[in-house]
Amino acid sequence: MQDILLRIGKVRENVRIAAAKAGRGISDIQIIAVTKTIPVERINKAVSAGLTVLGENRVQELVEKFPLMNGVKWHLIGHLQSNKVKYITDKVELVHSLDSFSLAEVLNKKMQLKNSTIDVLVQVNVAGENSKFGISPDEVIDFAQELTTLPNIKVKGLMTVAPRTDRPEEVRPVFKKLKDLFNSLKNMEIQGIDMKHLSMGMSNDYTVAIEEGATMIRLGSAIFGPRDNNIQKEI
Numbered sequence: 395m396q397d398i399l400l401r402i403g404k405v406r407e408n409v410r411i412a413a414a415k416a417g418r419g420i421s422d423i424q425i426i427a428v429t430k431t432i433p434v435e436r437i438n439k440a441v442s443a444g445l446t447v448l449g450e451n452r453v454q455e456l457v458e459k460f461p462l463m464n465g466v467k468w469h470l471i472g473h474l475q476s477n478k479v480k481y482i483t484d485k486v487e488l489v490h491s492l493d494s495f496s497l498a499e500v501l502n503k504k505m506q507l508k509n510s511t512i513d514v515l516v517q518v519n520v521a522g523e524n525s526k527f528g529i530s531p532d533e534v535i536d537f538a539q540e541l542t543t544l545p546n547i548k549v550k551g552l553m554t555v556a557p558r559t560d561r562p563e564e565v566r567p568v569f570k571k572l573k574d575l576f577n578s579l580k581n582m583e584i585q586g587i588d589m590k591h592l593s594m595g596m597s598n599d600y601t602v603a604i605e606e607g608a609t610m611i612r613l614g615s616a617i618f619g620p621r622d623n624n625i626q627k628e629i
């Protein structure tokens with residue numbers, strides 16, 4: 395499992411360089427270790443290297459791993475169905491994938507019953523891909539304003555999943571656009587909305603995302619290796 399430590403070292407170096415290019419420091423960027431399909435022993439290796447914020451995109455997997463991991467924080471990064479809300483509200487620190495008002499209403503109601511609140515990011519489908527969840531960029535500001543009617547939902551920023559590409563420069567405009575939206579919302583100073591997180595960038599495009607202002611990057615294969623190869627790598 396030495397491979398994980400080597401990859402993390404490489405990632406940290408890349409983060410440092412990309413951050414420096416943008417006049418930022420490594421501490422301005424939080425690395426979320428994306429643990430989907432990864433067994434607990436391998437996740438623990440990343441945790442031991444200091445990556446203690448973990449992201450899962452499926453509720454089922456998060457619920458299974460949750461009791462097995464100590465000293466970590468969980469983020470839900472994938473699409474959340476309303477009927478699964480009840481499984482995650484006592485487990486996750488941040489939902490990156492708020493993508494509809496009806497989901498927000500269900501989350502709000504659940505948190506109201508618990509006399510608590512939940513932090514969320516609004517997922518934006520910047521590139522307008524049919525295959526992706528998220529609010530259309532034109533609707534984000536209205537959507538965020540509408541969310542302020544739900545007092546137990548706390549909007550903390552925006553998230554996007556850029557189109558898959560081997561040439562990260564191609565998706566730079568996607569990150570730029572999300573950053574512009576982020577700034578617009580921040581400048582509006584909407585009561586109840588605290589714009590502090592910009593979750594963008596994955597294994598193949600995180601350096602570009604950092605250059606464009608990401609504060610959270612979500613990394614799976616850059617840390618754990620190719621997902622379909624994990625079993626082989628174990629040997």
Ligand SMILES: *Cc1c(COP(=O)(O)O)cnc(C)c1O
Nearest residue numbers: 428451471596597612613614615
């Ligand atoms: C799987 C996943 C990631 C990480 O993907 P990698 O390309 O392995 O870094 C990031 N964000 C979301 C929403 C994901 O589902």
